[in-house]
Amino acid sequence: MITFVPLTGFLGAGKTTTMTAAALALQAKGRKVAVITNDQGVELVDTKLVRSELDSVAEVTGGCFCCKFEDLVEAVVALVASDGVDTVIAEAVGSCTDLQATVVRPLRQYYGDDMVVAPLTTVVDPLRHLAFARAAERGEPESDLSYLFRQQITEADVIAVNKLDTVSPERAVELLALLRSAHPKAAVVGYSATTGAHLEELLDAWQAPATNEDVVLDIDYDRYAAAEAQLAWMNQELDLTATEGGFDAAAWARTVLSELSSWAAEHDAVIGHAKITVETADGDLAKLSLTEAGARPTLDRSTDRAAPTGRAVVNARVACEPAALDAAVTGAVEAADLSAAVTSSATAPVSFKPSYPRPVHRLAPAGA
Template sequence: MITFIPLTGFLGAGKTTTMTTTALALQEKGHRVAVITNDQGVELVDTHLVRSKLDSVAEVTGGCFCCKFEDLVQAVVALTDSDGVDTVIAEAVGSCTDLQATVVRPLRRYYGEDMVVAPLTTVVDPLRHKAFERAARRGEPESDLSYLFRQQLTEADVIAVNKLDTIPAGHTDELLQGLREQYGDATVVGYSAATGDGVDLLLDAWEAPAGNHAVDLDVDYDRYAAAEAQLAWMNQEIELTAVGQEFDATAWGRTVLDRLSAWAAENGAVIGHAKLTVDAGEGEFAKLSLTEAGAPATEDRVLTAASAGARAVINARVACEPQELDRAVADAVSAADQVTGTRSSATSPVSFKPSYPRPVHRLTPAGA
């Protein structure tokens, strides 16, 4: 019997770090764990990072789990058949919602004899949550992105508040209690996937009986689609060559994201997330990320040795038009080349907006 653990949550919430940290913790408890990443595009930074830490990794690309349901099932089957795993953790695209009806219930209905589906977990960034709450308190009309964020919380069996190490300790209890009062049907836990503090609370929440979520989520698919369409998605591959002897790959990545952050702040563009890797080969790579306009890049993994050449991959999800993101990233790459002494050769820009979500299945609680 396979245990399937579904994760959802807005872009930049830390789902991949949560998935990796919990997978390692479960392995220490004797489980054989595999993970599945998911994205609207291809060439995923997250998959690269996860494969550096875990052996059994798959990805579902070109759409979210609800629209690529059979691909998800095939990935689970392949992992269990080839690697003999007993637990699969899967993170959905950060702009996805309605997973209870389109993924969780169909898995239980059609594959329940071979699979135990754990409680649906929504991973939350406390600073992102605070920003949406602040807009609501000001009486602003609910944006489509805020609507999407709220739907992700409403359908959660477990609300997992990540990144508690990034907020003052005195604010934690107030935040968690507020979520418990607002979403009374959910189990609310707080932790930091980066430090590991509180991760055992999340593991305990996954062991609770899941059942069928009682809420029949009333999703306005037009608003859902509009929220996704606010974001331009870029997955781009870039070949880097040192103009002189060698260059600092981490500094190159930091410059790209810092320039993109400054551009987004200047133009009022919300950053869902921007991530990049700079791979020098032989398992050596830098990985950096950005989740807020105007903020500095976070260095998740540093490449200390200088490089003569490298392959960079950029994943960016920004609330703007695709051509605007193409220009912004091209300008940021040009600036990074000048700062670090590199020559870059990029694939054609691949920024796009997701198509209208059309789930393969949608089961109400009665229909499940």
């Protein structure tokens, strides 16, 4: 019997870090674990990162799990057949919602004899939650992005508040209490995927019965589509060559994201997330991320030595027009090349906006 663990949550919440940390923890307990990444595009930072940590990895690209349901099932079947796994953790696109109806219930109905579907877990960034909450407190109209964020939390069996190491203990206690009061049917767990603090509580929550499987989201698909369409999505690969001996992969990536952060702040553009990996010729991997305009990039993984060449993958999700994001990333790369003494050769900019979400299945709860 296969256990399938579905993760959702807004862009930049730390789903990939959570998925990887949880997979390693479960493997230490003797489970055979695989993970599946998901994105509207191709050339994924997340896939490259988890493949550096785990052996069994697959990806579903070109749309969310709800619109690529058969691709998701095929990926699970292939992982089980080739790697003999007993647990699959899968993270949905960060702009996706309505997964109880479009993924969880279809899996339980059509594959329930062969698969146990764990409680649907929504990963939450406390600072992102605070930003949306402050906008509501100011009486601002609910944006489409805030609407999407709220729906992701509403349908969760488990609300997994990640990154508690980034807020004060008092703020963490306050937020967890607020979420428990607002969502009494959900299990609310606070942890840090980066440090591993309280991660065991999340693993325990996955063993409990689902509490929200009968939820019916009163979701406006036009607003849902509008939220996705606010974001320009860019995935790009670049070949990097040092002009003198070797270059610092992390420094190059930091400059790209710092420039993009400044540009987004100047243009009042919300950053869903921006991520970069650089794999050097020596096999080292650097990874940095950014989740807020005007903020400093976070170094998630560094390299210890300079390298003559490398290959970078840039993923950016920013609330702006695709052409504007292309220009911003191009300018940021030029600044990084100059700063790090690098010559870069990139694939053509491919920023786009997602198409209207059209789930393959959308099932109501049994008896509804």
